[in-house]
Amino acid sequence: MLTKRASRSLCGIYDCSSCDLFVAERCPGCASGNLHISREDGSPCVVYECVRKLGIAGCHECTEPTCRLGTVRVSRCPLRGRFGGEKKDDGFRARLEETKGAATRQTPAIPARTAQRMSCYLRVAQDYARRGVATVSSHQLGRAAGVRAALVRRDLSELGHCGTPGRGYAVDMLQEEIRRRLSLGQARPTVWLGAAELAGRPETRQALESANCRLVGVFDDEGPKTAAGLRVQRLARAEEAVRKTGATVAVLAREDVAGPELLQGLSRAGVKAVLNLTPARLAASANLVIEQADITSLIFRLLSRMR
Amino acid sequence: MLTKRASRSLCGIYDCSSCDLFVAERCPGCASGNLHISREDGSPCVVYECVRKLGIAGCHECTEPTCRLGTVRVSRCPLRGRFGGEKKDDGFRARLEETKGAATRQTPAIPARTAQRMSCYLRVAQDYARRGVATVSSHQLGRAAGVRAALVRRDLSELGHCGTPGRGYAVDMLQEEIRRRLSLGQARPTVWLGAAELAGRPETRQALESANCRLVGVFDDEGPKTAAGLRVQRLARAEEAVRKTGATVAVLAREDVAGPELLQGLSRAGVKAVLNLTPARLAASANLVIEQADITSLIFRLLSRMR
């Protein structure tokens, strides 16, 4: 069993030397890429963090009247099942092999529509947490998002088991899991092309920040000299800046610069995703995804549905 | 047959007195609501307009080397088939009964995704026309819109027969037909809630204008005193203003005002469609359609697709 000791420890808290998963080198441990213990983006396991904060060896020593992580962690943490007094490991050991493989493999992509709705679920979870509510049900999430509860549950099943039958989803864990699944913990330096359009879009900047996309460069050959607290640089310098800052996201806000040459240049320099605010249709390529955020098409859609 | 004379004329050019469709009162005529002759929005038939501009009695008197309307009008104009020297009426007479009924019935709604893509097709058609190109094929449209040619054709089949096998779509007619099908000829007075967000959105205003949505009121309790050339009024006055101006479209640009009460008030006053630029999810109702234009969800979608 696991005891508190520093040596042969993967996570810094548990001594794993006597754990047969570890001995057989089948336990990926907190520090590895195991999706169920540490996070894809490298941030630590919530159980690991909580236990460290409380200064205890593990959940079995916890004296909190209610668990700060909700009540579902038993079936999520493979180590948890091994603590004194706790039951079963939910077939986790059997799935561990697969899990370990998955850590090095690409995480399967989440359906695009699901990802879109996740932004709403995350918002609601934050809102509930702020109001001191601990859990939220698929029905509540569905009402807020304007979709059926069944679809919410299907969407959230992308996160792995993270709800509790009879209770719903713990709002803290839900936020954590959504952020993890969409790798929102990972910082994404972002460049903005078209300075004039940046000024009047506080909500766009806010949206970028909520996804950890931090503006590191603004580019334009005309218009204001500074924008969003950054000095506006010449468009010709964008490619170089992308290389220097490691930017992976670009926002295209000026139609007259939205051409395939610019796109190719940015892609070569390391940009992997482009948010296109202009009505120009841009072609994606193997290692560049484009998201059209064209308001004109939405107005057409709106009018077509108008009775 | 039809001859040039003023009396018993439906369209002001043709004397319909001897036409059996007219006599049987089955011919809806240019001036009526017939979809195939006049436009849903009341603008006149393109053939009617062209003929009047050229000062001739009808297409049978036309001496232009190539038709300015493309070559497909034969199968679209039920009168056309009756002109001297012109062939067949393509079973139009048989469909006329049905057509006449349809003019009073509701036009069937166009699929929302199709409507969205229409904005792109329209753009391309305008672009080709400006460059002096007369026709565009489904392949060309598809390349521009980022979809397959088959989907373009399926989309455009919503307009009725409007392409020519072997040649493609006449860009002028394509524009006309898209505008007609989406009733873009109809002016839609529009109110904007949230003055501060209006300033920095030249492209949103432009998009609204391209759909004939003219701003008639800007409302906010704080921020600038004028916006988009209009005096900013208090939010409380929005409902009354909607009634006075007959506004049917509203743009919601401030999250803190995007509540169900406001929505209900606007709807009661006559608003039928809302473009919601805020991340708040608004519930549609029987006579109010909502279009979410939330940038946050698009960023989530983008990141989920990023590799």
Place this chain on the structure above:
DNA sequence: TAGATTGTTAATCGATTAACAATC
């Protein structure tokens, strides 16, 4: 335990695609 709610399955619905006869 009874009531509530999850995660998943099979069924349904809608949107896209490939193919092709009809047409210019």
Place this chain on the structure above:
DNA sequence: TAGATTGTTAATCGATTAACAATC
């Protein structure tokens, strides 16, 4: 006529829904 392209059909694909056993 030969080549190009439309409009439509049937097939495929993907997304949503309803239902329900499993679970708390």
